[in-house]
Amino acid sequence: MNTFKTARRASLAALLALAIPPIAANAAAPRPCEDVLKEMRAAKVAAKLSADDKAKVDALEAKAVERCNADDDRRADGFLDDAMKLMKK
Numbered sequence: 001m002n003t004f005k006t007a008r009r010a011s012l013a014a015l016l017a018l019a020i021p022p023i024a025a026n027a028a029a030p031r032p033c034e035d036v037l038k039e040m041r042a043a044k045v046a047a048k049l050s051a052d053d054k055a056k057v058d059a060l061e062a063k064a065v066e067r068c069n070a071d072d073d074r075r076a077d078g079f080l081d082d083a084m085k086l087m088k089k
Contacts, residue, residue, distance in 0.1 A: 030074040053086055
């Protein structure tokens with residue numbers, strides 16, 4: 001009987017060990033959007049953009065600011081990352 005309980009506890013511990021890393025990875029907080037916004041704006045000053053790309057970057061920046069003001073850092077960071085990709089930074 002004790003062997004069964006020990007084996008059962010070991011299997012439960014193994015399952016928990018496998019489940020915790022993905023949960024912890026998803027719980028990681030995004031970077032503060034204010035910091036990412038500063039980086040993106042600095043890159044935008046240095047970037048040489050076509051009129052079309054500048055319009056896209058400006059639109060993404062506006063969306064990011066809106067989300068940042070709403071304390072939605074994850075989505076704001078996503079918009080800013082997209083803007084950085086457009087600027088190839």
